[in-house]
Amino acid sequence: MSRIGKRPIPIPDKVTITIEGQSVSVKGPKGQLSRVLVPEVTAEQESDTLHVKRINESRVARQRHGLSRTLVANMVEGVSQGFQKRLEIQGVGYRAQVQGKNLILNVGYSHPVTIEPPDGIQIAVENNTNVVVSGIDKEIVGNIAASIRAVRPPEPYKGKGIRYSGEFVRRKVGKAGKK
Incomplete structure (x- = not known):
């Protein structure tokens, strides 16, 4: 399992996340960002954390897992702090x-x-x-x-x-x- 990919993303107060299929939208006090995730990973929200999980153990899914998690974490940090x-x-x-x-x-x-x-x-x-x-x-x-x-x-x-x-x-x- 990817060390970076398995880490949960904490969601700060005043930040809302909308997940529609592969599209993730993050809205916060500084603005709004959205990104379409690659098909090898999915995002799941649990109360105040967000988890990015891969759908299978293929090489491509393993490669994209940590990257996708980091991109979503950067979106959350960007709309909250910049x-x-x-x-x-x-x-x-x-x-x-x-x-x-x-x-x-x-x-x-x-x-x-x-x-x-x-x-x-x-x-x-x-x-x-x-x-x-x-x-x-x-x-x-x-x-x-x-x-x-x-x-x-x-x-x-x-x-x-x-x-x-x-x-x-x-x-x-x-x-x-x-x-």
Whole structure:
């Protein structure tokens, strides 16, 4: 049995779950998410917990069991608390600002880079160099944060670029001058 898949998902107060066949809808104070589970697993609700069970012991069912449980648990956590990713911008003259909902990045190119977040994603900028991406869907929050980082990933010589908060960038020495 999958160690992750067999763990029950606790359902917090103010969160309601609706199961219709393979479709699972989660509604909470921050919003609503829904997902269609793969046919190899089923979801069952018992009072204040939710269990994701596989229908047989096939290889595919075993592979998808833990994944499906984690996806449903992320939906429950997202509508109750939400997710956020923090990014740091390092480099002389590198800065970010929010214009309406869009993020404007000035990171050493000849033009500013504009990133438009999808619905349900909020982008905030703290003191021009810290960007916070938040929302209720963990997958979308992570993808938007990765696309912001991909605009100017950190380089190994001076460490300039956009990195996740707490990310360690391994530095290189570079060339030594002529003696």
